[in-house]
Amino acid sequence: MPRIKFFFILSRNAPFLWFLARVFVGLVYAYAGFSKLMEPVENFRGAITQFEVLPMPIIPMVAHVLPWVELIVGIFLILGYAPRLSAAGLAVLSGMFLVVLGTSKFVVGSFGLTCGCFGERGIQLSFTQIFLLDIFDFCLAWGIYRRKDHLWSLGGLLGRAR
Amino acid sequence: MNKRYLIGGALVVLTIVGVVLFLKKQPAMEAIAGANYSAAKSIGRQGALIHMLEFSDFQCPACRAAQPTVKEAVRLYGNDMRVDFRHYPLSGHKWSALAHQSAECAAKQYRFWGYHDRLFDDQALWSKSDDPTAIFLGYAKAMGLDLEGFAQCLADETVRDSILEEKAQGNDLKVSSTPTFFVNGERFVGHIELKEKGMPFIRKKLGLPDLKPEESVAAN
Numbered sequence: 001m002p003r004i005k006f007f008f009i010l011s012r013n014a015p016f017l018w019f020l021a022r023v024f025v026g027l028v029y030a031y032a033g034f035s036k037l038m039e040p041v042e043n044f045r046g047a048i049t050q051f052e053v054l055p056m057p058i059i060p061m062v063a064h065v066l067p068w069v070e071l072i073v074g075i076f077l078i079l080g081y082a083p084r085l086s087a088a089g090l091a092v093l094s095g096m097f098l099v100v101l102g103t104s105k106f107v108v109g110s111f112g113l114t115c116g117c118f119g120e121r122g123i124q125l126s127f128t129q130i131f132l133l134d135i136f137d138f139c140l141a142w143g144i145y146r147r148k149d150h151l152w153s154l155g156g157l158l159g160r161a162r
Numbered sequence: 163m164n165k166r167y168l169i170g171g172a173l174v175v176l177t178i179v180g181v182v183l184f185l186k187k188q189p190a191m192e193a194i195a196g197a198n199y200s201a202a203k204s205i206g207r208q209g210a211l212i213h214m215l216e217f218s219d220f221q222c223p224a225c226r227a228a229q230p231t232v233k234e235a236v237r238l239y240g241n242d243m244r245v246d247f248r249h250y251p252l253s254g255h256k257w258s259a260l261a262h263q264s265a266e267c268a269a270k271q272y273r274f275w276g277y278h279d280r281l282f283d284d285q286a287l288w289s290k291s292d293d294p295t296a297i298f299l300g301y302a303k304a305m306g307l308d309l310e311g312f313a314q315c316l317a318d319e320t321v322r323d324s325i326l327e328e329k330a331q332g333n334d335l336k337v338s339s340t341p342t343f344f345v346n347g348e349r350f351v352g353h354i355e356l357k358e359k360g361m362p363f364i365r366k367k368l369g370l371p372d373l374k375p376e377e378s379v380a381a382n
Contacts (some may be wrong), residue, residue, distance in 0.1 A: 037182050040336050046351020047339065049358075050224065056358060072178055081171055124254070158170045 019151040021140045022087070026078035028137055029090055033071030035123075051104040069093070077144070080153025084145050091141035094134045101131055202269040205236055206244035212346060212364050214245045217332045219340040220262060220281045221255035221289045228341045228353035229282050235364060242368055247278065249328040250340050257294050260316075262325050264298040267315035271307050280305075 036044045045063035048054060054062060070093070077086040105127055125133065150156065216232065218225040236243055249266065251258040261281055268277035280301045281288070288294035295316070302312045315321055332342070343350045343360060346367055350360040362372055 034182070038186060039338065040349060042349040042351050042355075043336070043338055043342075046342075046355050049354045050352050052354070071182070072175055075174065075178055076171075079174065081174060154170065154174075155167070158167045159164050 015151040029070045030074030033067040036067035083150045087141045087144035094138035203247040210244040211242040215344040217250040217342045221258040225341040249325045
């Protein structure tokens, strides 16, 4: 009986739990973007170069654009503005990070002690930590994308819930 | 498309951009020009056309990997080049602080660069040691340094403070990973950036044409 009750509570609270998931994924990306933007762009450019995965000519563009995308889309997800589109975008980003990190670690062998994912001054995560975080973010973002209704969303307030 | 919805999104984006631009402060590059450099940790003449300021950590593999490029730059453009070394020991590296202190002690006896090379060359050896003090004293002995003065210097807290002061200067310039180079004020982070972007930048500043790929290989 208590087990049935637990699942009943979970399903009743599912919208709230998905709201928490939305805030979590959004915060991770917003923080990642913000911490990079607070540093000179060359620091992040250098961190990407060290991975030795992306071609040199596109690195400056990635270093300039990616932190803004992370911050803006992360905040969109927290606020619930275009939550499905934002979640899809962050799921794609998480997937791309997994590919880049995996290639850097297992193919090129260039992964340093930490990833620089939160800027060089921000939280420093090891390969295993950031890899697991990206998998977790990917799963949550994918789950948020699949949901049609979103609790406390700015989109809903402005007349469009998705 | 709902107009209210679009305007709402645009306002969110504008707010984010505004807050970031307001909070983002560029490091004061004058700090580089105004800094006092120790002659013992410099190569080249003052007032040279190219000034390279290096923030490095002796226990960092990427810093070790950058050394051939720094040496190549000095070899090729020596007369027009000045290199200044700045300590930036990373807290995550167990023996980094001690390695920097020993290098600073060698600098006090005007043998910094030889000691610097030895630390980078043997990085894999001492960084895995249980206590590299004896190894560092061994390098000092092999280089003919005054061992008593060296050992006293290793325990001197004012030397430690001067190293941390250099690191703080780096922090003021928003250095946060090693190696970070400033070539005439332009920042290059990591050994690959120095080689791929820094070296062409130096040639450009000296008014030299870009190296063709085969010349670049020959130069390396």
